[in-house]
Each structure stands twice: as C-alpha cells, then as structure tokens.
Amino acid sequence: MNAMEIQGRAYPFTALVGQERMKQALILNGINPGLGGVLIRGEKGTAKSTAVRALADLLPARNQVKGCLYACDPLDMAHLCAACRERLAAGETLVTESGKMRVIELPVSATEDRVVGTLDIEQALKTGTKKFEAGILAQANRNILYVDEVNLLEDHLVDLLLDAAAMGVNTVEREGVSFSHPARFVLVGTMNPEEGDLRPQLLDRFGLVVDVIGERDPVLRMEVVRRRLEFEQDPEAFQVRYAPEQEKLRRRIRAAQEFLPYVRWNEQILELVARLAIHLEVDGHRADLSLVKTAVTLAAYEGRASVSVQDVLTAAKLALPHRMRRRPFEEGVLEWAEVEKFVRQFTEAAEERPAQQGSVQVSG
Amino acid sequence: MKARSPIFPFPAVTGQESVKKALILGVINPAIGGVLISGEKGTAKSTLVRGLAALLPDREVVDLPLNISADRLVGSLDFEYAIASGQRRFEPGLLQRADGQILYVDEVNLLNEPIANILAQAAASGMNVVEQEGISFLHPTRFVLVGTMNPEEGALRPQLLERFGLFVEVDGCREAEERKEIIRRYLAFEADPQACVRKWKPSMEELSRRVQEARTHLVQVEVTEDNLKLAVDLTAAGHCAGNRAELVLIEAARALAAWGGRTLITLKDLQEAAHLALPHRMRTAETGAQGTETGAQQRPEDHQDFGQKKHPEERKRAEQRNREHRQADDPSAGEEPEDGVGAKYGTKDGKSSGEGSGNGQRSKAAPEDNESSEGSLAETGSVPSSDEGEGGADDRSEGSERQGRSAVQPTWGGTAAERIEGAEERFAIRFTFPPLVRKARKGSGKRSRTRSQTGQGRFVRAARPQGKARDIALVAILRAAASRPQERFSREGTGSAVKVLPEDLREKVREKRIGHTILFLVDLSGSMGVERRIKVVKGAIFSLLEDAYQKRDKVALIAFRGNSAELILGITRSVERARKKLQVLPTGGKTPLAQGLSLSYEFLQAARAQDADLAPLLVIISDGRANVSLHGTDPAEEALAIAGRIGQAGIPAWVIDSEQGFIRLGLALKLARSLGGQYSRLEDWERMVAMSPKA
Structure with a gap:
C-alpha cells in the first residue's frame, strides 16, 4: 500500500467527543461524494485531522475494477480510465472486486511531480521507453483527498488541484508524457485560519465548511482527555470497545447511501434555495447546488423521503458560510440571524398560498 | 489516451447568452482570434467551452493544463524513438495537436510566464518554431484560442490578453426562476448524464447545423467601404491601440452576418461586434490606461459614441442591484451622483487593483x-x-x-480612482x-523566478546545471544523450538503455512565485x-x-x-x-x-x-x-x-x-x-x- 495512505490504528470516529457539526459534515460527504468535500477551519488541537482520518474506517465498501489503478467503477461507463475502456473495447469483461473508499493524503510539501504524476524514471532508464507514473491525484480517484494545512499549500499546487477538481480529470502534459486519467475525489481540507487565508477559488471548491472551536465545557474537556489516554494506552481494546457503535454508524451511512436516490424535493424547496442565494448575493451558482444536495443528503441520513425546510436551514449552515460575497479584507460572515429570518418569512408567505406540488427526483 | 466524461449539453446552459454567442462566433470565424471569458466562480464558464466541441463534428477541444511544461507545448526530440532507432525524430507537442482545433486554457490568468509567452507568440504568428537539441522543426499552428478566468485570482498578462479576439464577462443570474432552472437541469444531469445528453440531442443537432451553415456561409459575406469606415470610427471612439481592434471587429461582424444568414454586414452587426471585440482593448482618453489589470471591466457603453446601449431593462436592473449592494456596505452611498459610472464599474468586485479601471475620479487623478x-x-x-x-x-x-530615474521622487500609485467602502478608515482613492x-x-x-534548490515550484524547462545538479531533469538528459551521435553500445550488463555522459546532465528550472x-x-x-x-x-x-x-x-x-x-x-x-x-x-x-x-x-x-x-x-x-x-x-x-x-x-x-x-x-x-x-x-x-x- 502506498505511504500516502492513512492506515494503522485509527482513533474511532464514534469516540470523538463533541464537534457535532464537523462530524455531520464528514458523514454527509461519506454518504454522498457529490457534495464536494468539506473544509474544516479551526485552531490547533481540535481533533480536525483525527476526525478526517477516522472517517476512512466508516466508509462502506463499494465495487471497483480489479487491478485498476484508479479503482474505476465498473458500472460507471462515463468515468472509466483509458485502460479499462481499452479492455472493454477489446471484448474483455472487467472483473469486479469489493474495495473501500480510502483517505489519500496530499502533504503540503508534495512536489508537482508527485501530485500530477510524471515519467516513470526506472522504465525510461532501463528500457528507454516512456511510461506514465501515476501521482497522488490518480490514487485519489473515487477516494477522499485530504490536505492538512490546506492554506499553506503552495500556489502552483493549488492551481493543479483546481484544474483537476474542475473537470474530475487530471490531464498531464509534461516531461515527455501526455496522459489523462479520471480524478474525481472528495476534497477534504483542514486549516488554522491564523496561519493565512485560502484562495477564493479553492475555497469555492469545497462544498461545505465548518468552523470548529475547542470544547469549553470542562466535563467534556475531561472526557476528551480521558478517552485519548485510554486509546494511547491500549488502542486495540479501545477500538473493540467502540466497535459496536462504529458498526451502527457504518450501517446507517450505508442505508442512507441506498436511500439517497429516492429522496425528493418539491418546488417550494427549490424556490427557497434560489431566493436565499439571491438574497445573500452569493457568488455564482455552486452555492445553490450545494445547498440542495446537502439538504437531500441530510434527509437521506435522517431516513426521510422528502426534503424539509429545516433540512435547507441546516444545509445552509454548512454550505453557505464561505460563499458570501466578500471583499479581500472583510470576512464573509454569514449573518445567521438573517438567514433564519429570511427562511421564516419565506415559509410564512408560502403557507398563505397553497404549495405547488411537484416532485423531482435527485441523486448525488 | 483521453479520459472522456459526458459533457453538459451546450444549449442546456441557462442564460449566459453573450458567452454562447461569442463562442459560436469564435468557431464560425477563426480569424477573430478566439474568446476570453472572465467572471466569478461557478458560472458555467468551462461547462460552455467543453460543450462547444460537441457542436462541431470536425473540431475537438484540446486542453492546455496548467501543469504543462514547455517541451510538451512546443514539442521536442522523441527520446524513445532516438534510443530505439538511433535517429532523431520530432515529437509534436500540444501546439501541433491544436492546429485546426480549439485550444482551451482554463484559469488562463494562472499560466506561468514562459508558457504564456510561447502561447502568445504562437497565437500571433500561427507558426510553431522549434530549435533545440539538434532538431529544428517548424509547423503551422492555427487554433481558436479560448480562455476562461476568474479575475479575483489576478490579471491576465497583457501580451496574452491582446491575443484574444473577443472578451465576455459572465455573472451569476439574479432571477429566481432562472436559478431554479439551473439547479433543476444541473441536478438532472448529475443524476443521469446520458439521459440528459439524449434529451438535448435535438437542440444540439439544430444548433450544430446552424453553426455549420454559418461557417460555409462566411466566405460570401462582403465587407464594404462603409463597414470599414464605421469599424475605424468605433475603435477610435474606444481609444483602442493598434490596428488589430478594427480587424477583429470586422471579422466578428462578418461572423455575425453569416450567423444571421446575411451577405452584408449591418450597422447592428458592427455594434454588437464592438461589444465583444473592444472592451479589453479600450483605453480611456484621459489616462490612456487600459483595463488589463482589472480584467477589462469597462464596457463600450461607457462611451456615448456607441450607438447601442445595453437593454434598458437590464441596465436599470444592474444599476439597481449595484445601488443595493453599495447601500448595504456603505451608509453614505445614497449621496452618490447619479451618473456615477465609476460606481458602476469601479467597485464591481472591489478587487481590481485600481490601475485603469478608474472612471469616477479619473479626470482629477x-x-x-x-x-x-x-x-x-x-x-x-x-x-x-x-x-x-x-x-x-x-x-x-x-x-x-x-x-x-532619480531615486527620490514623489511617485503615486494611488492614482486609479476607486472607491473603497466598508471600514471607516477607507478612502475614496486607493493608495x-x-x-x-x-x-x-x-x-x-x-x-x-528562482532556480529552486528544494524541488519546489513549477517545472518550467530544463537547462545545463550551474554547479552541482540537484534537481535533475531526466527527460532532458535522455534527449541530450539520445541526440548525441553516439556509438551504439552493448546494452547487456549495463542495465541501461542509453549511455549518458556528464555533458548530458540537465537540471530542472523551476518557477516559484x-x-x-x-x-x-x-x-x-x-x-x-x-x-x-x-x-x-x-x-x-x-x-x-x-x-x-x-x-x-x-x-x-x-x-x-x-x-x-x-x-x-x-x-x-x-x-x-x-x-x-x-x-x-x-x-x-x-x-x-x-x-x-x-x-x-x-x-x-x-x-x-x-x-x-x-x-x-x-x-x-x-x-x-x-x-x-x-x-x-x-x-x-x-x-x-x-x-x-x-x-x-x-x-x-x-x-x-x-x-x-x-x-x-x-x-x-x-x-x-x-x-x-x-x-x-x-x-x-x-x-x-x-x-x-x-x-
């Protein structure tokens, strides 16, 4: 397995104390990779990285093409890699195996070659032939791409990330190699805002944003320390203890994934989302899409067949904070009271006129 | 070796009519010189460009990724072939593949300088000249250059900006119904891309047919003396530099006439063309500044000489929106003089660095x-x-x-008139x-640009090392070795396919901003x-x-x-x-x-x-x-x-x-x-x- 991959004895997700919104955002992305990832902002020592690494263990198994570097989905013809397509074209059948979604880490110190991939040096020297050596973006396909301290990522690496994230394809044209492969990943980043800002374009790529602060409640703080000590003393026993809870959450995520395509939303929800986006003067249209998709995923997680206004409100807390129009020197503070007021007024007005019943099917 | 994902159908994009029009004109008449689309994030810029290819049976969209190195752009010695056969052969780069196609650069303002220069040169000359490693090669490269950018991330280099024939700005839409439709269509596409493509097939075919017709029709469009005169007047009114502006203007007007099925260019064609061809070339009379730094926020309608105004409705709405936006930020905005063009464009995103976007206080500054x-x-x-x-x-x-030249001299950067709102310590003129x-x-x-010791930074090209080579450029080394008239040597025992001599050593030159x-x-x-x-x-x-x-x-x-x-x-x-x-x-x-x-x-x-x-x-x-x-x-x-x-x-x-x-x-x-x-x-x-x- 690759060194970039996070393995070993992970702290169980369900053993994390507090930080409910962060956990919720991560789980929602686990259910629906189409949400566009999450950015977790907060001071040091707020279990940001621990939570991301712990997520991997919760993610249910999925089908992938056996032996495929990009873990292609055999049923998703549209996003197959070149090798899988060639095999299909040659009349082969793609053997399916069960694999887990993984968390692939992109270290801030990574070089460009490692990120996008480059010429296989050994092959070139030994045989004088060209072969593409895949990089981190290749591994990240259908997985979670995790960047710790994402705000410290060098500008040119951010550019590469943006390029790939925009189309879900990594196109490499460098050093004698010309290659392109699917690179559809869930982007998860953590950052300490004190160390600098994130470029607006990259910020917008994150579907959701959560701000975390350290627990203030002394009882909870003690619990955090207690569990941490227990884990360090005997990780295995600790994991066994949390195994039932982990399994429960894993099942719930799986169930939500299966239920997701059946969740419906009506015209009123759509109207609310569009009006809210206009009211808050968000940039572009990603906010609207993110809002609807998050609300749908929330409903699926709660096991409800239709999206409620409350879902939209909860989704707004996650999908809007970073999308407010802002000037370079003013933080795009989401006036939460204003959002709530707007939603309340909207629903009151909606109750006066009969709701139009139309339902549309959606899935991530 | 291209990964192919389903593409959101061009006609399914809601609104953004001027972008669609510009792209269509750009492919009808490649002489226009391509299209630059600038706008905030998440406004379907790249979606539209990708969709363009599906409209053209004989054209493809060739992507120029930001990670491109110079050798892959212009082409270079094929080391694989050289090692295998002992002969030199040119391995074409992206510029050759782009010949006759659409060359697309997403986030074009983020291109590094050497690549941007090569691109600008190739676009200007229509030729790619390669002279390196003992090979010299020359081939035509005529492409329709399409770029998208978010001006928030910085300005486009002037030499590249100039190369784009047309310029369009995009904005998110502010109508609830339209926004709803965008959500609907996009989510439907995500849920089932194939079904969505099928659904839009008839409109795609119809549009594709019209584009084909216009392309064949183009040669029949005549340019009269009157057209030329008007074009010159229009560009003069916009204070555009050079003769390229008129040329682009005429070509765009020709494409418009062809698109409308006419053989004569009308006044309206020229006016419409001016809106697309001139905004990024205009200088204001007073300062001679050009809107390059700001992503050309000025529009022709700032100049009254342009007959055609923006749709009155639309204009009113934009102003209204602007006023609301300003009032939210600035309690004193109500005292704004009504004619405030400066307010309209100068503060649009507040991120323009000032130079050249000045309107309101321009004359005083x-x-x-x-x-x-x-x-x-x-x-x-x-x-x-x-x-x-x-x-x-x-x-x-x-x-x-x-x-x-003198070191001590009052110099003011705070010339560009831009209103700064918000915090109380802000002033109307930026410093x-x-x-x-x-x-x-x-x-x-x-x-x-530094020669990086750490291997950090973006790889730009390979060069002979100065001192000890730390960050070796293997491909360049192999090319150098393979291009040397070397005696064939036994491969057995060495475990290597090629004999590398010390003089073949190359290291990577990296650019680190x-x-x-x-x-x-x-x-x-x-x-x-x-x-x-x-x-x-x-x-x-x-x-x-x-x-x-x-x-x-x-x-x-x-x-x-x-x-x-x-x-x-x-x-x-x-x-x-x-x-x-x-x-x-x-x-x-x-x-x-x-x-x-x-x-x-x-x-x-x-x-x-x-x-x-x-x-x-x-x-x-x-x-x-x-x-x-x-x-x-x-x-x-x-x-x-x-x-x-x-x-x-x-x-x-x-x-x-x-x-x-x-x-x-x-x-x-x-x-x-x-x-x-x-x-x-x-x-x-x-x-x-x-x-x-x-x-």
Whole structure:
C-alpha cells in the first residue's frame, strides 16, 4: 500500500467527543461524494485531522475494477480510465472486486511531480521507453483527498488541484508524457485560519465548511482527555470497545447511501434555495447546488423521503458560510440571524398560498 | 489516451447568452482570434467551452493544463524513438495537436510566464518554431484560442490578453426562476448524464447545423467601404491601440452576418461586434490606461459614441442591484451622483487593483497619474521573447523606469480612482505601491523566478546545471544523450538503455512565485496622534495591505512610540490579521525612530537568513522627527545612520512622509535619501482624497 495512505490504528470516529457539526459534515460527504468535500477551519488541537482520518474506517465498501489503478467503477461507463475502456473495447469483461473508499493524503510539501504524476524514471532508464507514473491525484480517484494545512499549500499546487477538481480529470502534459486519467475525489481540507487565508477559488471548491472551536465545557474537556489516554494506552481494546457503535454508524451511512436516490424535493424547496442565494448575493451558482444536495443528503441520513425546510436551514449552515460575497479584507460572515429570518418569512408567505406540488427526483 | 466524461449539453446552459454567442462566433470565424471569458466562480464558464466541441463534428477541444511544461507545448526530440532507432525524430507537442482545433486554457490568468509567452507568440504568428537539441522543426499552428478566468485570482498578462479576439464577462443570474432552472437541469444531469445528453440531442443537432451553415456561409459575406469606415470610427471612439481592434471587429461582424444568414454586414452587426471585440482593448482618453489589470471591466457603453446601449431593462436592473449592494456596505452611498459610472464599474468586485479601471475620479487623478500612462507604453510593445527573465509580473515597470530615474521622487500609485467602502478608515482613492517601488522590490530582492534548490515550484524547462545538479531533469538528459551521435553500445550488463555522459546532465528550472515580504514600520508617536491624522495613516496602510493581498505578499508590522519599538505582527500571509492588529493600536508619546529602524533591520536580516528567497520591502510611515536616542547621541543622526545600513544591506525601502503644516523640516526626505529608497508624501494622497467627490 502506498505511504500516502492513512492506515494503522485509527482513533474511532464514534469516540470523538463533541464537534457535532464537523462530524455531520464528514458523514454527509461519506454518504454522498457529490457534495464536494468539506473544509474544516479551526485552531490547533481540535481533533480536525483525527476526525478526517477516522472517517476512512466508516466508509462502506463499494465495487471497483480489479487491478485498476484508479479503482474505476465498473458500472460507471462515463468515468472509466483509458485502460479499462481499452479492455472493454477489446471484448474483455472487467472483473469486479469489493474495495473501500480510502483517505489519500496530499502533504503540503508534495512536489508537482508527485501530485500530477510524471515519467516513470526506472522504465525510461532501463528500457528507454516512456511510461506514465501515476501521482497522488490518480490514487485519489473515487477516494477522499485530504490536505492538512490546506492554506499553506503552495500556489502552483493549488492551481493543479483546481484544474483537476474542475473537470474530475487530471490531464498531464509534461516531461515527455501526455496522459489523462479520471480524478474525481472528495476534497477534504483542514486549516488554522491564523496561519493565512485560502484562495477564493479553492475555497469555492469545497462544498461545505465548518468552523470548529475547542470544547469549553470542562466535563467534556475531561472526557476528551480521558478517552485519548485510554486509546494511547491500549488502542486495540479501545477500538473493540467502540466497535459496536462504529458498526451502527457504518450501517446507517450505508442505508442512507441506498436511500439517497429516492429522496425528493418539491418546488417550494427549490424556490427557497434560489431566493436565499439571491438574497445573500452569493457568488455564482455552486452555492445553490450545494445547498440542495446537502439538504437531500441530510434527509437521506435522517431516513426521510422528502426534503424539509429545516433540512435547507441546516444545509445552509454548512454550505453557505464561505460563499458570501466578500471583499479581500472583510470576512464573509454569514449573518445567521438573517438567514433564519429570511427562511421564516419565506415559509410564512408560502403557507398563505397553497404549495405547488411537484416532485423531482435527485441523486448525488 | 483521453479520459472522456459526458459533457453538459451546450444549449442546456441557462442564460449566459453573450458567452454562447461569442463562442459560436469564435468557431464560425477563426480569424477573430478566439474568446476570453472572465467572471466569478461557478458560472458555467468551462461547462460552455467543453460543450462547444460537441457542436462541431470536425473540431475537438484540446486542453492546455496548467501543469504543462514547455517541451510538451512546443514539442521536442522523441527520446524513445532516438534510443530505439538511433535517429532523431520530432515529437509534436500540444501546439501541433491544436492546429485546426480549439485550444482551451482554463484559469488562463494562472499560466506561468514562459508558457504564456510561447502561447502568445504562437497565437500571433500561427507558426510553431522549434530549435533545440539538434532538431529544428517548424509547423503551422492555427487554433481558436479560448480562455476562461476568474479575475479575483489576478490579471491576465497583457501580451496574452491582446491575443484574444473577443472578451465576455459572465455573472451569476439574479432571477429566481432562472436559478431554479439551473439547479433543476444541473441536478438532472448529475443524476443521469446520458439521459440528459439524449434529451438535448435535438437542440444540439439544430444548433450544430446552424453553426455549420454559418461557417460555409462566411466566405460570401462582403465587407464594404462603409463597414470599414464605421469599424475605424468605433475603435477610435474606444481609444483602442493598434490596428488589430478594427480587424477583429470586422471579422466578428462578418461572423455575425453569416450567423444571421446575411451577405452584408449591418450597422447592428458592427455594434454588437464592438461589444465583444473592444472592451479589453479600450483605453480611456484621459489616462490612456487600459483595463488589463482589472480584467477589462469597462464596457463600450461607457462611451456615448456607441450607438447601442445595453437593454434598458437590464441596465436599470444592474444599476439597481449595484445601488443595493453599495447601500448595504456603505451608509453614505445614497449621496452618490447619479451618473456615477465609476460606481458602476469601479467597485464591481472591489478587487481590481485600481490601475485603469478608474472612471469616477479619473479626470482629477489624471495629472498625477504616472502609472496608468506607463501601462499603455508597455502594452503596445511586441510580444516579448519566450525566455526573458524579467517583466511579466510587472509589465509596467519598464515604462515607469523610463519616466523617473532619480531615486527620490514623489511617485503615486494611488492614482486609479476607486472607491473603497466598508471600514471607516477607507478612502475614496486607493493608495497602492507605486511602480518604482515595485520595481525596486523586484530588482534588488530575489526575482520571482528562482532556480529552486528544494524541488519546489513549477517545472518550467530544463537547462545545463550551474554547479552541482540537484534537481535533475531526466527527460532532458535522455534527449541530450539520445541526440548525441553516439556509438551504439552493448546494452547487456549495463542495465541501461542509453549511455549518458556528464555533458548530458540537465537540471530542472523551476518557477516559484515569491510574493514580497513587506514590513510596515509605523510611527505612532504623539505627532501622529491627532485623531484625523492617524485615520489617514491607517487608511493608507489598509489600502497598501489590500494591494499586498492581491500580489500575495506577506506582511509584518512594527510600530514605535514612547521609548521603544515593538513587533506587533510577525510575518504572516493573513493580511486580515494585520488589519485587525492595526485597528486597535494606540498612539502618543515621543518618536523613537532609531529604535524602530533598528528593530526593522534586525527583523528583516533575520528573516532573510531564514529564507534565502525572501524579497523584503520596508515601508516606513513617519514624519521623521526622531527625538529618542538609542545610544545617547543625537537621535536624528542615529536614525540616519541606521537607515544607511539598511540601504547598504540592499533592503528596498519606501518612506511615506506624514509631515504636514506650514513649517516643514523635510526630515523624512532625508531619511529616504539615507535609505536610498523611494519617497512619497501622504499629503498628496490626502489632497486627492479631498478632491474626490465623496470626500
């Protein structure tokens, strides 16, 4: 397995104390990779990285093409890699195996070659032939791409990330190699805002944003320390203890994934989302899409067949904070009271006129 | 070897009519020279470009990724073939593949300079000339260049901007119904892309047929003398440079006529074409500035000579929206003069760095305006060669150097009239780093392109190593080895396919964009403490911070008052933090200038020791009236001595003199001379602020 991959004895997700919104955002992305990832902002020592690494263990198994570097989905013809397509074209059948979604880490110190991939040096020297050596973006396909301290990522690496994230394809044209492969990943980043800002374009790529602060409640703080000590003393026993809870959450995520395509939303929800986006003067249209998709995923997680206004409100807390129009020197503070007021007024007005019943099917 | 994902159908994109039109015109008539689309994130820019290919059976969209290296762009020796056969062969690059196709660059403003230069040159000449590693090759490369960019991330290099025939700006839509439709269509596509493509197939085919017809029809469109005359008038009205503007205008009008199935170009065609072909080429009459830095926010309708106005409805809406937006930020916005074009475009995103976007206060700012006029000089120059070391990051520097050689001379960057709203310390006119200072920052510090020791940075090209090669460029080595007329040697036993000699060694030249590290040294002594005065000082610093933010500089802050100087904020990328710190700083007491300078010197020297690539700049805001001694000698002399040391250490400095009143001591000017740095007077800026309508 690759060194970039996070393995070993992970702290169980369900053993994390507090930080409910962060956990919720991560789980929602686990259910629906189409949400566009999450950015977790907060001071040091707020279990940001621990939570991301712990997520991997919760993610249910999925089908992938056996032996495929990009873990292609055999049923998703549209996003197959070149090798899988060639095999299909040659009349082969793609053997399916069960694999887990993984968390692939992109270290801030990574070089460009490692990120996008480059010429296989050994092959070139030994045989004088060209072969593409895949990089981190290749591994990240259908997985979670995790960047710790994402705000410290060098500008040119951010550019590469943006390029790939925009189309879900990594196109490499460098050093004698010309290659392109699917690179559809869930982007998860953590950052300490004190160390600098994130470029607006990259910020917008994150579907959701959560701000975390350290627990203030002394009882909870003690619990955090207690569990941490227990884990360090005997990780295995600790994991066994949390195994039932982990399994429960894993099942719930799986169930939500299966239920997701059946969740419906009506015209009123759509109207609310569009009006809210206009009211808050968000940039572009990603906010609207993110809002609807998050609300749908929330409903699926709660096991409800239709999206409620409350879902939209909860989704707004996650999908809007970073999308407010802002000037370079003013933080795009989401006036939460204003959002709530707007939603309340909207629903009151909606109750006066009969709701139009139309339902549309959606899935991530 | 292309991964192919289903593409959102072109006609299924809601709204964005001008972008669609521009793209269609661009492919109907490649002579137009392509299309640049600029706008905020998440507005279907790239979706539309991708969708374009599906409309054209005989064209493909060739992607130019940001990671491209020069060898893959222009082509190079095929080392695989050379090793296998012992013969040299040219391996075509992207420019060959793009010949006759659409060449698409997403985030085109983020392209690095060497690549941007090659691209501009190829687009201009229609030829690709390769001369390297013992091969010389030449092939035509005629492509429709399409670029998308988000102006928030920085400006497009002028030499590349010029190459784009048409320019369109996109904006998110503000109509609930339309927004709802966008959500619906997009989610439907995500749920089942194939079904969505099927659904839109008839409209795709219809559109595709019309485009084909227009393409064949194009040759029949005639250009009359009257057309030519009108085109010349239109470009003259827009103060466009060079003859390219007319040419593009005529070609765009031809495409429009062909699209409309006409053989004659109408007045309307020309007017419509002007809206697409001219905005990014226009200069304003007064300043000669061009909207390059701002992503050409100006539109032809600013000039009354253009007959066609924006749809009255649309215009009203835009103004309304603008007013609302402004009122939300600025309680005094109601007093805005109604004709305020400056308000309309100048504040649009608030991120334009000022130069050239000026409208509202332009005429008042003009007499002092050095910078904008330089812009035009630099831009009319020809495309720079692909391998020059300097210039790209600051293309105006050339011109400004010509203007003022003497080191000590008032220079104002704060010319561009732009309204700044929000925090109370903001002023109507922005205060930015003058080009001379920027030049100094660039010239004496490290350049923004460095030979990186760490393997960090973007790989640009390979070169013979100077000294020991650390970051070897294998492909270049193999090419060099393979291109040498080498005797075939036995491969057995060596485990290697090619014999590499020491002279084949190549290393990677990487470009690392290094922002500058700007240390603000702020005088907070009693003489500065008059309330209004300090407001002006803070306002000036806020403006500079904003400028620094856009250039991705790092900032640090040292203040001095009473008996000591203090590091308020260490080097940070978060300009926001600097602002917050500055806001709460108290003033009063004596003026320990020497202490401040001494601390600044130590701080910057330490920072340089830590990071060899650091490009420092010291900005001092003070009246220079030192009155606290450091070593018991004359305070003023002490300050000048330390200033001399800073100058000798090669730290570029800029003194902003805050002195005012009738009795002038001119101490800050002396300080600037000792530093060998730039000098400016805060009062000059204040005067401009006072003259601006909103003072």
